[in-house]
Amino acid sequence: MKKRLKKMILCLAAVCAVCYGALAIYASDYYRSDAVAVAALAGGEGVTVEITDSMAVFRPDKAEAGFIFYPGGKVEYTAYAPLMYKLAQNDIVCIITEMPFNLAVMNADAADKAYGKIADVERWYIGGHSLGGSMAASFVSDSDIDFEGLVLLASYSTADLSADDVEVLSVYGTEDRVLNMEKYKEYYSNLPKDTTEFVIEGGNHAQFGSYGLQKGDGTASVTAEQQLETAAEAIIEFMQ
Numbered sequence: 001m002k003k004r005l006k007k008m009i010l011c012l013a014a015v016c017a018v019c020y021g022a023l024a025i026y027a028s029d030y031y032r033s034d035a036v037a038v039a040a041l042a043g044g045e046g047v048t049v050e051i052t053d054s055m056a057v058f059r060p061d062k063a064e065a066g067f068i069f070y071p072g073g074k075v076e077y078t079a080y081a082p083l084m085y086k087l088a089q090n091d092i093v094c095i096i097t098e099m100p101f102n103l104a105v106m107n108a109d110a111a112d113k114a115y116g117k118i119a120d121v122e123r124w125y126i127g128g129h130s131l132g133g134s135m136a137a138s139f140v141s142d143s144d145i146d147f148e149g150l151v152l153l154a155s156y157s158t159a160d161l162s163a164d165d166v167e168v169l170s171v172y173g174t175e176d177r178v179l180n181m182e183k184y185k186e187y188y189s190n191l192p193k194d195t196t197e198f199v200i201e202g203g204n205h206a207q208f209g210s211y212g213l214q215k216g217d218g219t220a221s222v223t224a225e226q227q228l229e230t231a232a233e234a235i236i237e238f239m240q
Contacts, residue, residue, distance in 0.1 A: 029074070030074040030075065030076060030102045031074060031075045031076065031079065031206075031209075031211035031212065031214065032076050032079070032211060033076045033078045033079040033081070033210060033211060034079070034210050034211055034212055036082055036210040036224070037078055037079045037080070037081045037082055037209070037210040037211070038078075038081075040081035040082040040084075040085040040210075041056065041078060041081045043058070043085070044085070044089075046060055046061050046088075046089060047059065047060050047061075047085060047088040047089055049081070049085075051078075053113065054097065054098040054110075054113075055095050055096065055097055055098060055113075055114055055117075056077065056078055056081060056084070056095070056096045056098075057093070057094070057095050057117065057118075058081075058084045058085055058087070058088035058093065058094040058095075058096075059088065059093050059118070060088045060089065060090075060091050060092065060093060062091050063091060063092070063093040063118060063120065063121050064091040064092065064123070065091070065092050065093070065121065065123040065124070065125060065148070065239050066092070066093045066094075066095070066118055066121040066123065066124045066125065067084075067087060067092050067093070067094045067095070067124075067125045067126070067127065067151070067235075067239070068095050068097065068110075068111045068114045068115065068124070068125070068126045068127075068136075069084065069094060069095065069096045069097070069126075069127055069128055069129075069132070069136075070097055070099070070104045070110065070111075070126075070127070070128030070129070070131075070132030070133065070135050070136045071096060071097070071098075071099060071102065071104065071128065071129060071132045071209070072104075072128070072129040072130035072131055072132050072154075072208075072209065073102070073103055073104065073105075073130055073131035073132070074102050074103065075102060075129070075130075075209055075211055076102060076211065077096045077097065077098045077099060077102070078096070079209040079210050079211040080096050080129065080208075080209050080210070081096070081210070082210050082228055083208065083209070083228050083231060083232060084096055086228065086229070086232040087232055087235060087236065090232075090236045092236070092239060093118045093121055095114045095117060095118075097110040097111065097113075097114055099132075103131070104128060104131050104132040104134075104135035104136075105131060105135055108135040108138055108139055109139060111126055111136070111139050111143070111145070112143075112145075115145055123148045123239075124145070124146075124147055124148060125147060125148050125149045125150070125151060125239060126139065126140060126147050126149075126150055126151070127150055127151025127152060127153065127169075127235075128151075128152070128153065128155065129153040129154060129155065129208050129209060130153070130154050130155050130178070130179070130205070131155070132155070133151075133152040133153055133154070133155025133156070133157075134155050134156060134157060134158060136150060136151075136152075137150060137152065137155075137156075137157035137158070137159050137161060137190075138157075138158070138159045140159070140161060140164070140166060141157075141159035141160070141161060141164070142159075147166055148166075148167065148239075149166060149167035149168065149169065149238065149239065150166055150167070150168045150169070151168075151169045151171070151235055151238065152168065152169065152170045152171065153171050153172070153208045153231065154171070154172045154173070154176055154178070154179045154205050154208060155170075155172075155179070156170075156179075156183060156184045156187040156188065156190075157187055157190045157191060158187055158190065159190065160190045161190055161191055161192060162189065162190055162191065162192055162193070163192075164192065166192065167192070167194070167195075167196075167238070168191050168192055168195040168196065169195075169196045169198065169234065169235065169238040170188075170191065170195055170196070170197045170198070171197075171198045171199075171200065171208075171231055171234055171235075172184070172199060172200070172203070173199070173200040173201075173202065173203020173204050173205065173207070173218075173220065173227065174199060174200065174201050174202060174203065175202060175203060175204040175217075175218035175219060175220050175221065176203065176204050176205040176217070176218060177204070177205065177216055177217050177218035178204075178205035178206075178214060178216055178217050179205055196238060198234045200222070200227055200230050200231065201221075201222070202220055202221035202222035202226075202227075203220055203222055203227045203230070203231075204217050204218045204219065204220040204227075205217045205218070207220055207222075207224045207227040207228065208227070208228070208231060210224065210228075
C-alpha cells in the first residue's frame with residue numbers, strides 16, 4: 001500500500017513538473033518592451049515612474065483618478081508604459097501589474113494588491129489589453145471594489161456585467177486581426193447597455209502597447225504614436 005502511494009506521489013510530481021516545464025517553455029516566447037517603452041519608464045516633467053512590488057506606477061504631481069491596467073497575453077507589462085505615461089500626464093495615476101509568465105489569467109486578482117496603493121485617489125478604474133482586458137472584466141465581476149469604470153482595449157468580457165453599475169469603454173482598431181470579432185460581438189451583450197464603443201480607424205492590435213509587430217495582426221495604416229494618442233484621448237475623455 002505504501003509502495004503504491006509512493007508511486008502515485010512520484011507520478012503526480014512528474015506530471016506537475018512536465019506541465020510546469022511546458023508552461024515555462026510556452027511563456028518564454030513573449031513580446032518584449034521596445035525602446036519607446038523603455039524611454040517612457042524614465043518618466044518626465046510632472047510624472048514619476050516607480051517599479052516595485054511587481055508593478056510599474058506612473059504618478060502625476062496631482063492625481064484626479066487611478067487606473068489599474070492588466071497587460072495582454074505574453075506581452076511584457078512594461079510595454080504599456082507609453083500609454084500609461086500619456087494618461088499620467090493628464091492627472092491619472094496608472095499602475096501596470098506584472099503577471100506570472102506574462103499571462104493575466106495566472107493572477108486575475110492582481111488588482112487587489114494595486115488598489116488603494118495611492119492613498120489620495122478616490123476614483124478608480126481598471127482595464128487591460130486583449131487577455132488582460134478579459135481578466136480585468138472578470139475581476140470586476142467578482143470583486144467588491146467599487147470601480148468607476150472598465151476600459152477594454154481590443155478585448156471583451158466573458159463575465160456578465162450587463163446589470164453592473166460600472167461604466168465601460170471598449171476600444172479596438174479596424175485593422176486588428178488578433179481580436180476575435182465573432183467572440184467580441186457574441187460577448188458584447190455582457191456589457192452594460194450604455195457601454196461606449198470607440199473604433200480607431202487604421203489601428204491594429206499590437207499598437208496599444210509598444211512591443212513591435214504581433215503574429216497574425218493586421219497592418220496598421222496609422223503610426224504607433226497616432227494610435228496611442230487616440231487611445232489615450234478616448235480613455236481620458238471617458239474618465240472625466
